[in-house]
Amino acid sequence: MPVNDQQKFETLVENHKKILYKICRLYCRNAEDREDLGQQTVIQLWESFPSFDEGRCTFATWMYRVSLNVAISWYRREVVRLRHIVPAGEHMFHIAGESDGQSDELRLIHQFIGKLDELHKALMLLYLDGYSNREIGEVLGITETNVTTKISRLKKTMRQEFTSTERA
Amino acid sequence: MELEELKQIWQEQDRKLEISLRLNRRILYESYTGHARWALRRLALALGVGALGLLAVIVFLGAFIHNNLHVARMAATAALVDVFAIVALGAVFRQIALALRINYFEPVAGIQKSLEQLRQARIRYVQSVCIMAPLLWFPLFVVWMQAAFRVDVYSTFDVKWIVTNVAFGLAAIPVGYGLLRKLGHRANARLLRDIAGYNLNAASAFLARLDEFEREA
Numbered sequence: 001m002p003v004n005d006q007q008k009f010e011t012l013v014e015n016h017k018k019i020l021y022k023i024c025r026l027y028c029r030n031a032e033d034r035e036d037l038g039q040q041t042v043i044q045l046w047e048s049f050p051s052f053d054e055g056r057c058t059f060a061t062w063m064y065r066v067s068l069n070v071a072i073s074w075y076r077r078e079v080v081r082l083r084h085i086v087p088a089g090e091h092m093f094h095i096a097g098e099s100d101g102q103s104d105e106l107r108l109i110h111q112f113i114g115k116l117d118e119l120h121k122a123l124m125l126l127y128l129d130g131y132s133n134r135e136i137g138e139v140l141g142i143t144e145t146n147v148t149t150k151i152s153r154l155k156k157t158m159r160q161e162f163t164s165t166e167r168a
Numbered sequence: 169m170e171l172e173e174l175k176q177i178w179q180e181q182d183r184k185l186e187i188s189l190r191l192n193r194r195i196l197y198e199s200y201t202g203h204a205r206w207a208l209r210r211l212a213l214a215l216g217v218g219a220l221g222l223l224a225v226i227v228f229l230g231a232f233i234h235n236n237l238h239v240a241r242m243a244a245t246a247a248l249v250d251v252f253a254i255v256a257l258g259a260v261f262r263q264i265a266l267a268l269r270i271n272y273f274e275p276v277a278g279i280q281k282s283l284e285q286l287r288q289a290r291i292r293y294v295q296s297v298c299i300m301a302p303l304l305w306f307p308l309f310v311v312w313m314q315a316a317f318r319v320d321v322y323s324t325f326d327v328k329w330i331v332t333n334v335a336f337g338l339a340a341i342p343v344g345y346g347l348l349r350k351l352g353h354r355a356n357a358r359l360l361r362d363i364a365g366y367n368l369n370a371a372s373a374f375l376a377r378l379d380e381f382e383r384e385a
Binding site: 009010013014017018020021022038039042043044045046047048051052062065066068069070072073076091092093094103105106108109112117119120122127128129130138139140141142146149150151154155158159 | 170171174175177178179181182185186189190191192193195196197199200271272273274275276277278279280283374377378381382383384
């Protein structure tokens with residue numbers, strides 16, 4: 001691939017690194033797995049990059065599709081194939097104060113999402129990121145009505161869950 | 169707490185993340201230019217090699233049948249193996265077609281379905297090959313001995329020995345399968361779980377869940 005494309009790819013990924021981070025954070029339990037998934041996703045993004053058509057969708061939407069597809073497949077795989085690619089001590093993501101910077105509410109969100117299955121996790125992530133129901137449907141490949149139904153069901157489940165947590 | 173409130177908290181965190189998140193560009197660069205191989209590409213390569221191997225076997229068996237048409241038992245034995253090889257080749261072609269259909273930039277539900285169908289097809293293929301192996305070794309032995317050493321197993325070896333081997337091959341199928349079903353749940357190796365059918369059940373269950381996810385409205 002030409003050097004220009006390589007630079008364009010790196011800049012686009014850099015500008016949308018949050019997507020990569022959030023997906024890895026939601027689908028993996030530990031830092032090592034996050035690194036593995038992060039790298040697998042980047043490889044797949046790079047391989048699929050020639051298919052990215054700016055006229056069809058935004059880079060963020062395209063990146064969500066590819067990354068969620070990789071994350072869901074990765075999540076479903078019992079044995080992680082790619083291990084120890086990253087030398088010890090080096091990580092793809094650096095976050096200042098990552099371990100202690102999480103509020104209780106945020107912990108609750110992660111706890112709630114953690115209990116969802118891999119498909120609803122994706123839906124929830126897109127919803128929280130402010131995507132419209134139509135856009136969520138486009139990324140996931142389901143109808144807008146279906147998205148609306150699922151979100152209202154999730155709202156109900158969440159309300160019940162948080163009420164029971166408060167009571168406890 | 170309501171989902172809308174969570175959305176606000178999430179988006180607030182998102183803004184903070186923007187400031188604090190740094191991407192290690194060296195690792196990013198190494199990831200996509202390095203030697204890491206994507207599982208799907210590896211699978212496609214393995215399937216391609218497998219298909220070529222099977223094609224070679226089919227051509228060889230075709231020639232063998234042609235050369236041994238006058239010896240009915242030899243031609244029939246080779247034809248039996250040939251049928252298995254042709255069915256196996258069909259299964260491999262199906263897997264290749266499924267693998268080629270997968271584009272990660274397409275919507276999630278559709279791609280996950282294709283990936284799971286591919287997984288299902290691959291597991292069924294491995295399962296069938298492993299289960300049929302004890303039965304297939306004997307006809308393969310007959311063909312091999314005739315082709316390589318011009319030895320007719322049917323007239324050289326004792327009939328009892330032949331019958332025992334075929335019977336053993338037949339008996340090994342249900343016994344082996346039953347044993348795997350019993351021990352498979354304890355196995356960690358993917359191959360064992362594939363043959364025992366545990367991974368196949370998991371794949372089918374996920375496909376059912378995907379259908380439900382797509383359908384419900």
